[in-house]
Amino acid sequence: MNTVFLTGQIIGVVSTLGLLLFLLSRLWPRRGPGMKCHGYAVLITGCDTGFGHHLARALDRKGFVVFAGCLQPEGAGAQNLVRLCSSQLRLLKLDVTLEQDVQNAKKTIEANLPEKGLWAVVNNAGISDWAEIEWCTAQDFQNMLSVNLMGSIRTSIALLPLVRATKGRMVFVSSIFSFFTCLNMGAYSVSKRGLEAFADCLRVEMASFGVKVSIIQPGNFGQATNIVKVRTGADIWDRLDEERKRMFNRQYIDLANEYFTSTCRLGSGSTEPVVLAMVHALTSTRPRRRYLLVPPTELPFFKLLPLLPSVLTDALFSLSSMYSTRRQMLYAQ
Template identity: 30%
Template sequence: MTQTHKNELVVVSGASTGIGAATARELASMGYHVLAGVRTDAEADAIRAAGVEPVTLDITAPEHVAALAERIAGDTERRPLRALINNAGIEINAPVEVLPLEVWRQQFEVNLFGHVAVIQKLLPFLRQSRGRIVNISSVGGVAALPIFAAYAGTKFALEAMSDSLRREVAAQGVQVVVVQPGGVRTEMAARSGDISLELAGRMNAEHQRLYGDLVTSTVASNAAFLQRALPAAKAAAKIAKVATTARPRARYTLGVDAAFIVPLARFLPTRLMDRVFSASHRSRRKASAPLSGMVAD
């Protein structure tokens, strides 16, 4: 822990659980003072620790974002903002035809527009400190699985926004880095399968016939993979390093699966990728049980 690090702030959004909480703790252990974004008092009590200061932060609430900027501007120790780690996110997966439009909009509000709002408010502080923005994307920002259209769409958009932003602010001394995690064991990842099955359970008979097996096999595949996925603490260690290393790359993958899938998606012909996904669906379909609790309208 150096004196320099003691005198620097880092903001981590979505710090109540999973990657965000682990990253906040990792950065605090390195000596940074972390402003950890949470949404409830209970979450604040859980994350509060030496070097970790919880702040109420729903990134879709303008008043929360404004209060965060005021907290940084009014820091009693006049510490510079070294990094902003945009980690908050939600994941609700269902086929394009089935997922309600309000849920599409909700995911874009959190996974894209909320991050833009925070960046717009905090960029002046990062310009002063010649700091860094780390956007937590996903392997889904490069390769979109079936039923992941809305979530992947937000991450594809985050990737594009990050590219534009990086080119806009490079001359100002601000660095923009994208981290593309693959499978990481988090509460959000664990919940997403249950949410998908719950939504599928409300599909009408025609949608059940068209998509039931696809949802079941995709959820089963992801659940099996998460059992051997990267622990959140290991993911956090790499994100903290990316946020603080002297000369970062523009992008980093996180996990063996991401390191494999990201280049595969970029260089493999699209139709061949389609066949890879179809083959995976067929193999999982044979091993998956029918959706439970299906209700036909």
């Protein structure tokens, strides 16, 4: 049987099953948000820009005492929060890669807790970058892990006693790249897959104490957050040694850069879907364990993808036009 025809049949079956699962999930009864927010505090990391910035504003409007962790408290983003939010919001200087910053933040929170205590920690601080694995160094991976994984672990361990006391919530901002294999996202995927493993283990442990743990899985929100670094082909090329320059020719480097940049431009320009999911995770009486945030047309695919065997997911990935072009440009040398 023709391989392309067979793969097309597989995709059709996957999409149909995924659509049925999605429709069933919509029919399943869920109780909506019902928590009274006044008198509780929430710590959010990474509030300078993006999801964290907009979540801080949303929770402030709901009446939470918001501790907004910012990398640059004197920066434009942090000061914008001060201008737009109530006097209850408090800025914290918080670099999640620094143990001293985390401990200082904990002391400030403990000294300024409202009557009902610390309801939640939202581990939102994160960085992103793109490159094929051979274009990276071990330090590139370490930098990604320091923020996206260890930063969340460090912050969670420090604040868990306060959240456990309120039987509150722990929320982690992950990504579809925690389970979706894609060219150029190796370091980012490693950090987010590790983050989800930590959150899953924490959820099981915290269930005994009444603490609920949720994972947010945004898709392409590159335009809304500006988290992805903008680079040129020359930026990548200049980092490669001579052996890799022979393997990854300049023409391919420029093509990959153009492809990745154009893909980011197609992403959502609004943070609203992610912020609404975060608010639901924090305030609903039945928060979800995972919130997958992709366009409705892509939802069946991403819902079913983690359930498929690797032989099928690899086959689907190989159908990408960029992957085919890559093979032609690199292996035909």
